Amino acid sequence: MTQTNTPLAELLAYQKQTEALAQVAGRLSWDQETVMPRGAADQRGEEMAAMEAVLHARRTDPRLGEWLDACEGAEVSEADAAKLRHIRRDYDRSRKIPADLAAELARVTSVAQGQWAEARAADDFAAFAPVLSRVIELRQQEGQALAGGGDVYDALLNDYEPGATATQLEAMFAEMRPRLVDLRGKVLEKPQPAGLSGDFPAEAQMAFARKLALAFNYDLTRGRIDKAVHPFSSGSGHDVRITTRTAEDDPFNCFFSTIHEVGHACYEQNIDAGYALTPLGQGVSMGVHESQSRIYENQLGRSRAFTGWIYDQMRADFGDIGVDSAEAFYAAVNRVQKDFIRTEADELQYNLHVMLRFDLERALISGDLKVADLEGAWNERFEADFGYAVPRASLGCLQDVHWSVGLFGYFPTYSLGNVYAGCLAQALRVDVPDLDAELAKGITAPATDWLRENVQRHGGLYEPREVITRACGAAPTAEPLLEYIEAKFSDLYDL
Amino acid sequence: MTQTNTPLAELLAYQKQTEALAQVAGRLSWDQETVMPRGAADQRGEEMAAMEAVLHARRTDPRLGEWLDACEGAEVSEADAAKLRHIRRDYDRSRKIPADLAAELARVTSVAQGQWAEARAADDFAAFAPVLSRVIELRQQEGQALAGGGDVYDALLNDYEPGATATQLEAMFAEMRPRLVDLRGKVLEKPQPAGLSGDFPAEAQMAFARKLALAFNYDLTRGRIDKAVHPFSSGSGHDVRITTRTAEDDPFNCFFSTIHEVGHACYEQNIDAGYALTPLGQGVSMGVHESQSRIYENQLGRSRAFTGWIYDQMRADFGDIGVDSAEAFYAAVNRVQKDFIRTEADELQYNLHVMLRFDLERALISGDLKVADLEGAWNERFEADFGYAVPRASLGCLQDVHWSVGLFGYFPTYSLGNVYAGCLAQALRVDVPDLDAELAKGITAPATDWLRENVQRHGGLYEPREVITRACGAAPTAEPLLEYIEAKFSDLYDL
Incomplete structure (x- = not known):
């Protein structure tokens, strides 16, 4: 039994309240994106700011430092040691950022997000450039404060992916890029399979999305599923909600967004209940989180076996869907097209999108690339990697919200997640050789149980690379993902 | 322009954050009653407790005392003076209650609520009595801490209705009780009008509830309207949500609950926007709040004129509803029945319910009535006032949740609200003589505009009795309500 008056007990009791308050702030964001009356936006801004002020004060409370110091060298359990590691890291990080810099970043990125939306609507990068420059300046300052002489980009990256370095990612991407560019070239020369056609009412899509969520054991x-403009997963522990969206001519958008968010949500739901409202009670990094969403969405959800089951279910629920065999359906799900938008990209091209952003944002943060030259640099690189030209900024460097809200160092975690998913899928298939027989029946439990047991339940117990290494029995590399993609699309496109 | 570095400015900036956080806590309760996944209950308890801890710390922060002292004697606007009055009252109150008493009350009432629900389901008052005794003990201690030698019940009452005293209420109720008992006796000897019959699907009721809410200019x-187990209104300013419920055989339950909650919600929505996130930005007391919900529900919603419009609308939306004239519909809406439940009582009997509770809870708090004797005392009093006997505890002293959650001093504010509504309706009819002609068309704006202008917009600017006195041009008395009830039911029942 834990004593209640030790520094560790006091620290963890304090942290538990902070975690609970962070859950409340997250629920407020969920509310804003789903059920909030539209006239409440300004008031909600005040409410969010008040919550953030409370959380910031708690995260920089000097008592945290005293408790942490008092815990140094104490003999504690593996879990408590991990909790202390997280609290120490967050505390040190929060204390390094000057309060006025944090406030200015909050203010400028709030403005920048609005200007980005307007610039994107007007296809006018120049209108966005000044505020983007200011965001970059502030993030550079933040990165310098965090890096303490070390690499500024790495300092930003570590906010999303503790322990990752740009050098490491660069080497990984250098391996991936030529093979993906080569494959993309071959695939795009081939004839494209047909897509779906039929009647896909929004309400029927939502009902089908629920069916898919249950098939993945959400x-x-x-939890709950609601509609929102952007699909997302929100919350930890016993209250993990997802959103999805519907487009009447494109049911795959709804269905695979749902499976993706279910992957995120199941990670949160399946963390050891004993870690709830502790620093171990959430997914450990963006990269590991994305590994769960992507393996649910792609290696499982877009597999030949599982799409066969979806095909039968869709024909039962929607009637004629315009393709007449499970194989044609599988091809339609995995169609590779000349497109420009990362979030809609197929498995083959997706990581090329990320690498482009990674290289450009590193250059922006280092100062090697000026904001004025960003649009040109983007378009040149895009054509080199994808083989076709960007027609306008909204399909190019204005497509993602991330930079406007200051998210530099975030993009590469998407590809890291894909790489991790590749490793996990390989290990899973070794442990569960008859997986496809179950997937073909719409049963994902052998896979989701394996992921819960080997990855999800650990929450923040291990560092990101460590949890993947433990699950796979080897350090992660890009090779399994590349082999998977090459095999899948060579087969699909008769290469 | 307000200076930003004065004690007043610092105090109001601090208070604004506190108000915003209180809105967040309120939204969390709304979420819990409407959309929260059922498995999230325990985690939500932790989240609510963390929010309460933050709010309690802010409300007892010694800096409040310093700022308030520094503002003493300063020349400030009427609104700022009112803000200071509210903050001072809340601060003094919070500081008077020992932290361990507050914590124990929170713990015991949480347990008591569960035990009350079980006892009610089992019709077993004895099972609830021990925990109720404990709640009363703690509330007595709290009242003593607050009263500082003064009247303990008044100290509790003032939490909900600042400035009200039990002596004042007692005199008012002494005037009301014999006249209502007498009228009830005469009415119950008369034949009862028929009720509705027809097909009232839940979804159609909700659609109709929206129509009613819009008719009252919600x-x-x-805002938004959702279903919940209990109807309520939640939030202030630009985000004021209501809930209602549906029973397929009783559409009036849904419709008049909706109008009632719309009254509460419109009060909040119509407060001067400049008071948002200040202590003036909410309804000033439970009594004044209830005056708005009751005048919307009863003097307007259950009037002959407006029910004529509802009758036409219901026949259009639901077809045959089992009554064949507007007059029969009006009688059905206002039917007086032998019933036991306060929340379902007609206008005539409602206040008899409240007076019964007021007398019993005063006796419980003073110690003149023992918990062991409560059920007997309730049943005896009920038969004296209502003329028929309580068959079981769930229809008697176990029907309301209030005492289990420690709400002593709350019940009389319901009747005070009815009395205020009576006064307001009288003044309104003088100022808007052709009101019925508009109500008959489903147009409530002449009434709701008058209420917004004379009551609602002031928020917390004036003390409760003062805002009613200003609106009516005279201090409130029970006479207008009694005359209204006597006239209405004498007419309906041919007395």
Whole structure:
């Protein structure tokens, strides 16, 4: 039994309240994106700011430092040691950022997000450039404060992916890029399979999305599915909600967004209940989180076996869907097209999108690339990697919200997640050789149980690379993902 | 322009954050009653407790005392003076209650609520009595801490209705009780009008409830209507949400609950926007709040004129509803029945319910009535006032949740609200003589505009009795309400 008056007990009790308050702030964001009356936006801004002020004060409270110091060298359990590691890292990080810099970043990125949306609507990068320059300046300052003489980009990256370095990612991407560019070239020379056609009412899509969520063992007694403009997953522990969206001519958008968010949500739901409202009670990094969403969405959800089951279900629920065999359906799900938007990209081209952003944002943060030259640099690189030209900024460097809200160092975690998913899928298939027989019946439990047991339940117990290494029995590399993509698309496109 | 570095400015900036956080806590309760996954209950308890801890710390922060002292004697606007009055009252109150008493009350009432629900389901008052005794003990201690030698019940009452005293209420109720008992006796000897019959699907009821809410000028761009087990209104300013419920055999339950909650919600929505996130930005007391909900529900919603419009609308939306004239519909809406439940009582009997509770809870708090004797005392009093006997505890002293959550001093504010509504309706009819002609067309704006202008917009600017006195041009008395009830039911029942 834990004593209640030790520095560790006091620290963890304090942290538990902070974690609970962070959950409240997250729920407020969920509310804003789903059910909030539109006239409440300004008031909500005040409410969010008040919550952030409370959380910031708690995260920089000097008592944290005293408790942490008092815990140094104490003999504690593996879990408590991990909790202390997280609290120490967050505390040190929060204390390094000057309060006025944090406030200015909050203010400028709030403005920048609005200007980005307007610039994107007007296809006018120049209108966005000044505020983007200011965001970059502030993030450079923040990165310098965090890096303490070390690499500024790495300092930013570590916010999303503790322990990762740009050098490491650069080497990984150098391996991936030529093979993906080569494959993309071959695939795009081939004839394209047909897409779906039929009647896909929004309400029927939402009902089908629920069916998919249940097929992936999302626990709806501790979650819910709503519509929102952007699909997302929100919350930890016993209240993990997802959103999806519907487009009447494109049911795959709804269905695979749902499976993707279910992957994120199941990670949160399946963390050891004993870690709830502790620093171990959330997914450990963006990269590991994305590994779960992507393996659910792609290696499982877009597999030949599982799409066969979806095909039958869709024909039962929607009637004629315009393709007449499970194989044609599988090809339609995995169609590779000349397109420009990262979030809609197929598995083959997706990582090329990320690498482009990674290289450009590193250059922006280092100062090697000026904001004025960003649009040109983007378009040149895009054509080199994708083989076709960007027609306008909204399909190019204005497509993502990330930079406007200051998210530099975030993009590469998407590809890291894909790489991790590749490793996990390989290990999973070794441990569960008859997986496809189950997937073909719409049963994902052998896979989701394996992921819960080997990855999800650990929450923040291990560092990101460590949890993947433990699950796979080897350090992660890009090779399994590349082999998977090459095999899948060579087969699909008769290469 | 307000200076930003004065004690007043610092105090109001601090208070604004506190108000914003209180809105967040309120939204969390709304979420819990409407959309929260059922498995999230325990985690939500932790989240609510963390929010309460933050709010309690802010409300007892010694800096409040320093700022308030520094503002003493300063020349400030009427609104700022009112803000200071509210902050001072809340601060003094919070500081008077020992932290361990507050914590124990929170713990015991949480347990008591569960035990009350079980006892009610089992019709077993004895099972609830021990925990109720404990709640009363703690509330007595709290009242003593607050009263500082003064009247303990008044100290509790003032939490909900600042400035009200039990002596004042007692005199008012002494005037009301014999006249209502007498009228009730005469009415119950008369034949009862028929009720509705027809097909009232839940979804159609909700659609109709929206129509009613809009007829009362509820602003849905700053609000929303959802289903919940109990109807309630939640939030202030630009985000004021209501809930209602549906029973397929009783559409009036849904419709008049909706109008009632719309009254509460419109009060919040119509407060001067400049008071948002200040202590003036909410309804000033429970009594004044209830005056708005009751005048919307009863003097307007259950009037002959407006029910004529509802009758036409219901026949259009639901077809045959089992009554064949507007007059029969009006009688059905206002039917007086032998019933036991306060929340379902007609206008005539409602206040008899409240007076019964007021007398019993005063006796419980003073110690004159023992918990062991409560059920007997309730049943005896009920038969004296209502003329028929309580068959079981769930229809008697176990029907309301209030005492289990420690709400002593709350019940009389319901009747005070009815009395205020009576006064307001009288003044309104003088100022808007052709009101019925508009109500008969489903147009409530002459009434709701008058209420916004004379009551709602002031928020917390004036003390409760003062805002009613200003609106009516005279201090409130029970006479207008009694005359209204006597006239209405004498007419309906041919007395």
